Amino acid sequence: MTNGGPMIQPLILSGGSGTRLWPMSRPEKPKQLLSLTQAETMLQLTVRRVDPQMGFAPPILVANAQHADMITAQLAHVGVDDATLILEPVARNTAAAIALGALAAPSKDSLLLVMPSDHVIADLPAFHQAVERARALAIAGWLVTFGIEAETAETGYGYIRMAHVLSPGVRAVEHFVEKPDLARATAMLAEGGYCWNAGIFLFRADMYLDQLREHAPAILAAAGEAMRQAQRQAGRILPDSAAFAHAPSQSVDYAIMEQAKAVACAPVRCGWSDVGSWDMLHQISASDTAGNSIQGNVLAIDTQNCLIRGGEINVALLGISDLIVVVHANDLLIMPRGQSQNVRQIIDRLAGNGTP
Known part of the structure; x- marks a missing residue:
């Protein structure tokens, strides 16, 4: 260089x-x-x-x-x-x-x-x-x-x-x-x-x-x-x-x-x-033949086009599509794909009263 x-x-x-x-x-x-x-x-x-x-x-x-x-x-x-x-x-x-x-x-x-x-x-x-x-x-x-x-x-x-x-x-x-x-x-x-x-x-x-x-x-x-x-x-x-x-x-x-x-x-x-959202991470991550990007202890049956981060607990999904599912410690996030730019609403609510 x-x-x-x-x-x-x-x-x-x-x-x-x-x-x-x-x-x-x-x-x-x-x-x-x-x-x-x-x-x-x-x-x-x-x-x-x-x-x-x-x-x-x-x-x-x-x-x-x-x-x-x-x-x-x-x-x-x-x-x-x-x-x-x-x-x-x-x-x-x-x-x-x-x-x-x-x-x-x-x-x-x-x-x-x-x-x-x-x-x-x-x-x-x-x-x-x-x-x-x-x-x-x-x-x-x-x-x-x-x-x-x-x-x-x-x-x-x-x-x-x-x-x-x-x-x-x-x-x-x-x-x-x-x-x-x-x-x-x-x-x-x-x-x-x-x-x-x-x-x-x-x-x-x-x-x-x-x-x-x-x-x-x-x-x-x-x-x-x-x-x-x-x-x-x-x-x-x-x-x-x-x-x-x-x-x-x-x-x-x-x-x-x-x-x-x-x-x-x-x-x-x-x-x-810039990996600025869960949707963006889904776009750039490797996916299976059903379009799912999966990490962690996850069982996905009849599930398509989802981003799933399972953390350390077992996560099972059946018959769903186009969702973002993220597990971390004691928190669980579930939302439709295309909505991840709105996660800030959750952050603001949690900052306001400490509970969902």
């Missing part, structure tokens, strides 16, 4: 709570720390994408402080013992999290490959090729985002409208589109020139910090002070809690990417998914 240029510094964001995959994903152990698509966890799979044997630098991870020991154990399980772990004392969204990573980068012009820890990328060669296509522009000071070539009119993703070609396989960004309704998503797909916004970026650390200084100075000030007062111990950085709490909670798209001038997009088709 070095290709004669500077080594790329992975910056992996692992602060999400993954509530849409309740009841398995919970604040104390969110989806990036779970084995959902393969035997390894989402975080372990993400780290493997940027293996040092491929020419990447040891990763920097920005994560929730309460997950520190689990993350360290999971990294050790896949042979990663040289990562830098930045432990957020409070969650302040992606703009501030990336700021912490940029401030901790080995040098001001370190080339940061920013990736969420809970996404699927099935075609690694295609992804690595897109990173290579973007490298020269990122070195030159552009903020590069990786757009997923849109195949369907999805309403759960933001979109990127691309403009003229900057270099082979990389185009200027005209504007970003918030998650659209179905009519607009369908129109954009028919028009062409739009990609899904995957939240994966490549840019120099100093260029990102410069953009924060211009467009979101309060985030830079809070992150900078938190890092100046941070405690450091054996590969872990603990930013100062009081200082970091002053950072406005904004996404990197809202704070920077939608404001900056030199923004580029490298479109790629790499088998990407």
